[in-house]
Each structure stands twice: as structure tokens, then as C-alpha cells.
Amino acid sequence: MGAGSRRVTTRGGGHQRVYRGLLRLYPSEFRAQFSNEMVQLFGDQLRDARTRGAPAGPAMTWLRALGDVAVTAASEHIRRNRTVAHTLAESPSFSSRALGMVGIAGGLGLLAVFLIDLSPELNTLRLILFNVGAMAVVVGVHRRQAAVAPVLAWAAAIAAFLANAWYLAMIVLETGRIDPIGAGNFGLVFFAAGLSMWLADAAFGLVALRLGVVTRWGALALAVGSVLAIMGMDRLGLTSADNPTIFGSLALAGIVLNGIGWILLGLDVATRRRASEPKPREAPPRE
Amino acid sequence: MHVLLAIGPAERHGYAIMSEIARMTEGATRLGPGGVYTTIKRLLDDGLIEECDERPDPELDDQRRRYYRLTGMGRAVAGAEVRRLEVLVRAARPWALEAVE
Secondary structure, eight states: OOOOGGOOOOOHHHHHHHHHHHHHGOHHHHHHHHHHHHHHHHHHHHHHHHHHTTTTTTHHHHHHHHHHHHHHHHHHHHHHHHHHHHHHHHHOOOHHHHHHHHHHHHHHHHHHHSSSOOOOOOOOOOOOHHHHHHHHHHHHHHHHHHTTTTHHHHHHHHHHHHHHHHHHHHHHHHHTTTOOTTTTTTTHHHHHHHHHHHHHHHHHHHHHHOSSSSSHHHHHHHHHHHHHHTOOOTTTTTOOOOOSSSHHHHHHHHHHHHHHHHHHHHHHHHHOOOOOOOOOOOOOOOO | HHHHHTTTTTBBBBHHHHHHHHHTTTSOOOOOOOHHHHHHHHHTTSSEEEOSSOOOOOOOOOOSSSSSOOOOHHHHHHHHHHHHHHHHHHHHHHHHHHHHH
């Protein structure tokens, strides 16, 4: 295991737990790298203050720590934003462009299913395009987010990718009239695939919103749209465009928002460079 | 610069770096955990320091801590900065200290 990935485990009292809570003010990637050591160092400072025996020692240590966190957390955020902005100013790679374009096509495909009245056969093709596009955007967005908060980014991306892949598989199986469970049109399995897809898409949108390295409007549209889409789910996990109930209308609006979300995220992936690519650096000479 | 000089030729962890800075500056500069680790991050990003894979003397080692040392580039930068400051101090010494006293 590389030294950089070694995790330091610290146990501490109430002071250190409160201090660890304060560290949430730092950018998540900084926190992931240094929070354990910072908590340990703060504990060392408290121990030194108590050892010196000054009555106000721990209080002074806390005062200094509060000032230290306020100043350095702000500076670290500014520095991170500058770095991300600088990196994003460069052109995206070919693969990012391709992923983004497929995502845009997928979002348009989803909108077309509900906004343009075409034959059911074409709807199936457009739903397949939608799922493939969503999976492409998940990969494109994940490549940026993984550098910022690896655990959260991986969890959200895997869930969204697998859920969309599952729904895609159901669409394909439905098209071929293959029914391995003998429950006409897959019944509950199809419903579960749709529900998983909307929930995973909503979670993916929320994570993207939280991490803030892709367009917030796209992430917000995806998260809100996916939640709304659940409200009018039929046995295929979607909603009917001619459902007259309020749930049907909200779900339809949600699906449209979901499609817009994928389009905006696809545009972002296709037109801005990902921030996760490390700056090339020559290995410094060792004496 | 303080962190670079505090690490010096040794391998040091955060607490040792913080203590060394306080000692070097006779208490005039006291960094907190945020100051120490945001600086360490920048120096790591710039390739001036690196994390040690090997552990130092086992008797002095604390397994929970990460140790850092200067890279060749870090030593070169620290040396150049010390030389620059030395020239400045030498030029100012005849009169600047009298002004303070």
C-alpha cells in the first residue's frame, strides 16, 4: 500500500471529536487526506497545554485552533476553486467529448419518448438510447468527481450505472419477448428496475450537486426530476403521457426534467475538461 | 518556507514540524494543524516534499503518523532561499540591528 493511501486512525476525547467536526469546513479531498493527522496534532497541542499547567492553556489552544481553521479552510477552498477553474478552462479529451455527446443524445431520446408521439417500436429504441446516454454521462461526470471525493463519487456512479444498465437490460429483454421469470412483461422485476433507476439517478444528481464540479443546474434537474418521476410509475417504471392524474402530470414533468438534467450534464462533460487529470510533473531528482 | 526549513535534512511528522518551527523562530511563529497541513499539501503538490514510504528509527517511530522529507527540488529551493536571505541579512546587518536596539 502506498504511503499516500495510508489511513491514520485516531481515537480521542470530546475535544478531538468537536475539532473533527470543525474540519468539515475544509474541502472534502483535503479532509480525506489530512483530517486524521490534524485531529491527532490538535490532541498533541491540547496535551502540551495541559502539561504546561497554565489554567487557560486548553482554552487558548481552542481559540488558536478556531482562528487557524477559519483562515486555512477559507484559503484551501479558494485555492481548490482556482485549480479546478484553471483545469476546466482547457479543452476536454476526445473520450469526454464522446461520452458527453452520447449523453446529450440519450437525454433528447428520453424527451422524445414523452413529447413526440411516435410508434412504440421507436419508443423502445429511444429508451435504449436514453439508458446508454445516461450511463455515458455517469462515466463522464464520475471521472471528474472521483478526484474530489473518491468514495462518494464511486458509490453514486456505480449505483447509477448499474441501475441504468438493469433498466436497459429489461427494455432489451422486453423487446425480444424473453421472459425468464414467466410473469408477463416481467411484472415486479421491471417495476423494481424502474424504481432503482430513478432512485439511483436522484442520488447521483444529489452527489453531483454536493460536489459541485459539474453544472449545478444539470445536477439539480436530474435529482428533482428523478424524484418526481417516481410519483407516476407504472409497471414499466415509467409513466404514461396521457395519465390524467396530478401524479401523472408531476411524473411527466419529472421525466422531462430528468432528460434535461442528462442533457446539461452531457453538455458539461463534452465541453469542459475534467479536473481529475493530474498536472504532469517530472519526478524531482533525489540526491 | 518555514515548513521546508523545519523539515530540513530529517524526516518529520506534523507535530515535529510544528514544534521545530516554534523552536526555530523562538516562538514568534506558531502554526496550527490547519497551517501545517495546508502548507504540507501545497509543498507535496509542488514536488518540494514527499511522504516517506520507509519508517524512521523504530524506537522513535509513531506508526499512526505520516513522515515527510524534502525532495531534491525541495532542498534546492530551500538552499536558494537561504542564500537569498543570507545576502539580504549581510547587507542590512551593519545598521538594521542598531535601529532596533
